[in-house]
Amino acid sequence: MTDTVDEVDMPYDDDASQQQKIEALQERLEVLESQNEEMRDKLLDANAENNKYQQKLERLTHENKKLKQSPLFVATVQELSSDGVIIKQHGNNQEALTEVTDEMREDLEPDDRVAVNNSLSIVKQLDDETDVRARVMQVDQSPDVTFADIGGIEEQMEEVRETVEMPLKSPEMFEDVGIDPPSGVLLHGPPGTGKTMLAKAVANETDATFIKMAGSELVHKFIGEGAKLVRDLFELARQEEPAVVFIDEIDAIAAKRTESKTSGDAEVQRTMMQLLSEMDGFDDRGDIRIIAATNRFDMLDRAILRPGRFDRLIEVPNPDKEGREQIFKIHTRSMNVADDVDFEALAEEITDASGADVKAICTEAGMFAIRDDRTEVTMADFHNAWEKIQQEDTDDEEVSRTFA
Numbered sequence: 196m197t198d199t200v201d202e203v204d205m206p207y208d209d210d211a212s213q214q215q216k217i218e219a220l221q222e223r224l225e226v227l228e229s230q231n232e233e234m235r236d237k238l239l240d241a242n243a244e245n246n247k248y249q250q251k252l253e254r255l256t257h258e259n260k261k262l263k264q265s266p267l268f269v270a271t272v273q274e275l276s277s278d279g280v281i282i283k284q285h286g287n288n289q290e291a292l293t294e295v296t297d298e299m300r301e302d303l304e305p306d307d308r309v310a311v312n313n314s315l316s317i318v319k320q321l322d323d324e325t326d327v328r329a330r331v332m333q334v335d336q337s338p339d340v341t342f343a344d345i346g347g348i349e350e351q352m353e354e355v356r357e358t359v360e361m362p363l364k365s366p367e368m369f370e371d372v373g374i375d376p377p378s379g380v381l382l383h384g385p386p387g388t389g390k391t392m393l394a395k396a397v398a399n400e401t402d403a404t405f406i407k408m409a410g411s412e413l414v415h416k417f418i419g420e421g422a423k424l425v426r427d428l429f430e431l432a433r434q435e436e437p438a439v440v441f442i443d444e445i446d447a448i449a450a451k452r453t454e455s456k457t458s459g460d461a462e463v464q465r466t467m468m469q470l471l472s473e474m475d476g477f478d479d480r481g482d483i484r485i486i487a488a489t490n491r492f493d494m495l496d497r498a499i500l501r502p503g504r505f506d507r508l509i510e511v512p513n514p515d516k517e518g519r520e521q522i523f524k525i526h527t528r529s530m531n532v533a534d535d536v537d538f539e540a541l542a543e544e545i546t547d548a549s550g551a552d553v554k555a556i557c558t559e560a561g562m563f564a565i566r567d568d569r570t571e572v573t574m575a576d577f578h579n580a581w582e583k584i585q586q587e588d589t590d591d592e593e594v595s596r597t598f599a
């Protein structure tokens with residue numbers, strides 16, 4: 196806001212002479228000029244400081260970008276000494292003394308996992324190893340899925356029983372005949388068709404521990420970490436024998452090699468090589484069976500399909516009409532279904548639905564009854580449920596198109 200003349204506090208009294216007024220104003224002008232000079236100096240200093248910080252920010256942003264681009268290694272903090280931080284690298288077990296920023300040092304403790312760059316500087320702190328393991332591996336000592344819970348894929352069920360269950364239950368049969376049971380079984384087909392259920396049911400049937408590993412979770416950006424998790428997975432399976440190891444979304448680590456040679460690709464390759472080498476040493480593995488699953492069979496690197504690896508391929512497709520009817524009956528076993536419900540007619544209507552879709556329709560139909568304050572689920576509820584699920588799918592597709 197600009198001061199008006201009226202508001203300015205004049206440096207003279209009203210009754211002062213003209214000469215006195217001029218002198219007082221002259222004096223005030225000098226003071227203001229010197230203050231102005233002082234302010235200008237301060238502003239120049241602040242600008243210089245600002246430039247300095249701006250440059251530092253640019254340098255750090257650049258450095259940060261560089262650090263993120265280059266591959267990172269995992270290490271464990273051994274000791275915080277006055278000379279720096281002693282770390283032990285995973286993989287080669289070598290110790291090194293490294294420096295960290297004061298802020299990071301405050302947060303570090305011995306046994307913390309850290310990511311280090313090529314020059315062994317600590318770039319960031321990592322989650323606890325057990326957290327990573329828990330995220331990547333799920334262990335279920337006694338899964339509750341049985342073959343009676345699976346509908347519409349009898350042939351596939353039979354094949355899984357023959358290739359996974361028989362070697363666990365009657366290994367002597369294979370010995371007597373003189374053949375090796377298939378090492379790994381690969382289930383492939385669209386999402387929600389019962390691949391995970393098959394693996395769980397076989398573990399249940401053989402009293403084996405079910406160990407699931409999600410391939411997508413294995414794709415870590417830290418060198419050696421994916422391969423180590425694969426080693427840990429098989430180590431865990433050996434401890435838990437008999438065990439069914441289920442590797443879901445195997446395409447995440449076993450996709451065909453692309454042209455790009457980024458460090459991320461190399462790391463995925465290393466993880467896959469570790470998996471292949473664990474599978475190649477399979478003879479000694481005793482009571483461990485491996486089942487992998489993928490929705491993207493066409494993307495797989497053929498190396499994993501060689502004899503002695505995933506050499507039994509089982510396609511698990513969407514159920515046909517009879518299959519859908521059977522799955523309806525399975526999922527409504529404990530539901531209070533009205534007499535007018537005709538599963539055959541429903542199965543006819545929901546062409547292309549997966550087993551997971553049928554399960555979702557049953558749950559949603561139950562919700563319609565609850566919303567209506569009824570305990571019996573009617574044919575109209577099933578119809579409404581299917582409509583709602585289709586609508587949700589369309590909405591999802593629109594959202595993904597918008598954000599694609």
Ligand SMILES: Nc1ncnc2c1ncn2[C@@H]1O[C@H](COP(=O)(O)OP(=O)(O)OP(=O)(O)O)[C@@H](O)[C@H]1O
Pocket residue numbers: 344345346347348385386387388389390391392393443488489490514522525549550551552554
């Ligand atoms: N054939 C089936 N019989 C009975 N229920 C099924 C069948 N297929 C799928 N379901 C239902 O759908 C759910 C999801 O199935 P599941 O996780 O086995 O599918 P998936 O093939 O492993 O899917 P994804 O490829 O997405 O991992 C199951 O918990 C079950 O309720």
